[in-house]
Amino acid sequence: MKEKMLKLFRQVYGDDSGVRVFFAPGRVNLIGEHTDYNGGHVFPCALTLGTYAAVRKRADKKIRMYSQNITRGNIIEREYGDFSVINKNNWSNYPYGVVWALQQKGIYIDSGFEVVYYGDIPAGAGLSSSASIEVLTAYMLRELYGFDMGLCDIALMCQYSENNYNGMNCGIMDQFASAMGRKGHAIFLDTARLEYEYAPVKLENKKIVIMNTNKKHSLGTSKYNERRSESEAALKAFQTKLPVKSLGDMTIEQFEEYKGLVSDPVHRKRAKHAVYENRRTIQAYNALAANDIKQFGRLMVQSHESLRDDYEVSCRELDIMVSEGLKHEGVYGIRMTGGGFGGCCVSIIDSDRLSDITKAIGSEYEKAVGYKCDFYTVLPGGGPAEL
Numbered sequence: 001m002k003e004k005m006l007k008l009f010r011q012v013y014g015d016d017s018g019v020r021v022f023f024a025p026g027r028v029n030l031i032g033e034h035t036d037y038n039g040g041h042v043f044p045c046a047l048t049l050g051t052y053a054a055v056r057k058r059a060d061k062k063i064r065m066y067s068q069n070i071t072r073g074n075i076i077e078r079e080y081g082d083f084s085v086i087n088k089n090n091w092s093n094y095p096y097g098v099v100w101a102l103q104q105k106g107i108y109i110d111s112g113f114e115v116v117y118y119g120d121i122p123a124g125a126g127l128s129s130s131a132s133i134e135v136l137t138a139y140m141l142r143e144l145y146g147f148d149m150g151l152c153d154i155a156l157m158c159q160y161s162e163n164n165y166n167g168m169n170c171g172i173m174d175q176f177a178s179a180m181g182r183k184g185h186a187i188f189l190d191t192a193r194l195e196y197e198y199a200p201v202k203l204e205n206k207k208i209v210i211m212n213t214n215k216k217h218s219l220g221t222s223k224y225n226e227r228r229s230e231s232e233a234a235l236k237a238f239q240t241k242l243p244v245k246s247l248g249d250m251t252i253e254q255f256e257e258y259k260g261l262v263s264d265p266v267h268r269k270r271a272k273h274a275v276y277e278n279r280r281t282i283q284a285y286n287a288l289a290a291n292d293i294k295q296f297g298r299l300m301v302q303s304h305e306s307l308r309d310d311y312e313v314s315c316r317e318l319d320i321m322v323s324e325g326l327k328h329e330g331v332y333g334i335r336m337t338g339g340g341f342g343g344c345c346v347s348i349i350d351s352d353r354l355s356d357i358t359k360a361i362g363s364e365y366e367k368a369v370g371y372k373c374d375f376y377t378v379l380p381g382g383g384p385a386e387l
């Protein structure tokens with residue numbers, strides 16, 4: 001991949017002297033969805049898929065960015081210090097937001113740079129291509145300019161950038177998973193305390209399979225922000241009687257006893273999901289540690305049902321994928337993953353039956369939806385690195 005990136009750099013900028021190549025991963029969340037901004041637990045792993053950058057400093061203050069995935073021949077050039085958002089949907093707002101966020105934190109770079117990005121994560125699939133380009137940018141700038149920032153702070157800074165520069169009020173999960181990934185492990189993260197444990201993912205004779213509905217999660221940001229404020233409204237109602245800091249602080253028993261405090265039925269459903277999903281995530285972590293994949297799979301399915309019915313972030317395509325998956329005995333668990341409204345499912349499938357099962361799901365999905373889905377068998381990968 002290093003050679004490929006250097007070649008790309010040469011094609012875009014003429015020569016590759018002094019160029020360095022970096023990588024940061026995307027992520028898939030096994031369970032614990034829409035719990036991160038609610039102070040609950042999440043259980044993602046970094047992927048071996050992600051985003052690559054070939055980069056070098058410039059002598060002037062220009063920042064030149066090129067994406068092999070999107071712009072196809074179009075270099076986006078800015079002057080360091082001009083932090084206006086180019087236009088709302090331009091991909092370069094993600095990496096440029098990181099340059100902005102660094103400055104907000106008092107970290108100034110002493111020159112411009114030129115960079116080529118290439119990602120092998122499908123965009124808009126809910127596998128955190130945006131977090132991966134953010135973490136990659138922060139990491140490569142740290143290596144290039146030599147400032148002091150740990151990986152956990154990189155994750156927080158990238159979240160800050162996405163919240164404040166890109167207007168997506170995301171939680172910490174994606175940036176954390178990308179920055180802190182460890183090969184062969186999932187990350188069990190308590191988002192309220194930022195305490196985490198690496199859980200070995202040992203799935204004898206089973207595989208983690210991501211199923212891409214190929215429905216882009218385009219309405220994502222506004223609906224996402226709406227869910228977040230609905231959860232916050234529910235929390236406020238609980239706080240009139242309970243000394244809790246977040247929905248993640250609440251037990252199921254507390255929720256059931258005090259749910260009448262939340263008068264809006266929609267807000268109540270949102271809170272129900274957040275509280276129960278947090279419990280499921282803790283149970284799933286224990287199930288994985290006990291190597292009880294059947295139980296892990298059951299929790300994944302419950303998670304999907306709750307995201308569909310109570311949190312209402314699923315969509316027809318994701319639901320079809322899940323119900324087709326559940327027709328097969330070799331599917332231990334399956335659920336939507338990521339923010340929702342399109343994107344991917346994650347599943348655990350028996351290795352021996354994998355190819356038959358994906359063939360069957362693929363053809364039923366196409367019949368029902370009218371276009372194809374894609375399958376990726378994945379392994380938990382490591383965090384950012386220089387190649």
Ligand code: GLA
Pocket residue numbers: 029032033034035036037170171172173174338339340
């Ligand atoms: C998106 C956000 C995350 C998280 C998930 C839902 O991926 O970026 O912070 O909230 O949705 O679990």
